[in-house]
Amino acid sequence: MALTEIVFFSIFLMFTLQPSTSVEVCPVLCGTQLIRFPFRLNTQPGRCGYPRFDLSCKNEAHAILTLPFSGGFTVVNIDYTFQNIWIEDPDSCAPRRILQGLNLAGTPFDLLEPRSYTFFNCSSASSTVPKLAEAKLISCLSGKDFSVVAIPTERLDLPASLSTLCSEMAKVLLPLSLSDWSDPGDGFILTWNEPDCKLCESRAGTCMFKNDTGTDVGCSGGFND
Numbered sequence: 151m152a153l154t155e156i157v158f159f160s161i162f163l164m165f166t167l168q169p170s171t172s173v174e175v176c177p178v179l180c181g182t183q184l185i186r187f188p189f190r191l192n193t194q195p196g197r198c199g200y201p202r203f204d205l206s207c208k209n210e211a212h213a214i215l216t217l218p219f220s221g222g223f224t225v226v227n228i229d230y231t232f233q234n235i236w237i238e239d240p241d242s243c244a245p246r247r248i249l250q251g252l253n254l255a256g257t258p259f260d261l262l263e264p265r266s267y268t269f270f271n272c273s274s275a276s277s278t279v280p281k282l283a284e285a286k287l288i289s290c291l292s293g294k295d296f297s298v299v300a301i302p303t304e305r306l307d308l309p310a311s312l313s314t315l316c317s318e319m320a321k322v323l324l325p326l327s328l329s330d331w332s333d334p335g336d337g338f339i340l341t342w343n344e345p346d347c348k349l350c351e352s353r354a355g356t357c358m359f360k361n362d363t364g365t366d367v368g369c370s371g372g373f374n375d
């Protein structure tokens with residue numbers, strides 16, 4: 151099946167599985183991204199989503215996650231089963247946003263598998279920066295005659311050449327996706343634990359509020375084992 155067919159079929163399934171209570175389930179598309187519980191668009195009724203899972207839809211094309219202290223990120227993908235959201239910097243330099251201080255306070259999100267990295271600004275072109283096994287060149291922060299590299303903090307047994315060429319900028323936690331990529335450019339993954347819809351999602355159920363007022367979630371439909 152083509153992706154759009156799968157998406158439309160999923161929406162069809164959600165509507166047909168919708169139980170006859172007044173609890174709302176409100177799947178909606180923004181571009182090709184299906185937005186549904188625990189997320190909602192900020193134009194939908196509040197009970198469509200879990201508190202603090204609001205997204206906006208920019209130009210009817212891109213869902214935007216706005217973190218209260220760190221600003222807006224473009225949503226690349228939401229994995230409802232594993233409860234991950236892949237986001238990227240609209241200006242394609244996620245490391246810059248993280249260096250500015252990615253603050254997840256007041257959000258339901260955590261970095262996925264964070265690891266401490268130390269950033270260095272090296273006064274030379276990238277070609278002459280000493281090659282270290284785990285050093286990542288951050289090309290979106292590098293210029294013609296300086297290069298920014300990130301090195302796992304626990305591997306900071308620096309060769310002398312690096313310490314004379316480079317000055318330390320900052321120590322930050324990078325989430326898995328960024329630290330994994332050879333040139334961490336655009337995006338990274340956040341994860342959430344509450345509400346926990348993993349089991350429901352893995353059984354193709356519809357995760358939703360149990361009643362009209364509380365924040366307890368339950369599962370409707372789906373298969374049992």
Ligand SMILES: *[C@@H]1O[C@H](CO)[C@@H](O)[C@H](O)[C@H]1NC(C)=O
Pocket residue numbers: 271272273291296298319
């Ligand atoms: C790196 O250092 C150079 C000067 O050596 C400076 O012009 C540049 O702005 C610095 N880059 C960053 C990302 O701090």
Ligand SMILES: *[C@@H]1O[C@H](CO)[C@@H](O)[C@H](O)[C@H]1NC(C)=O
Pocket residue numbers: 360361362363364365366
């Ligand atoms: C709805 O659920 C909450 C718990 O999440 C409970 O405290 C409340 O009494 C329930 N309300 C109704 C009308 O059942």
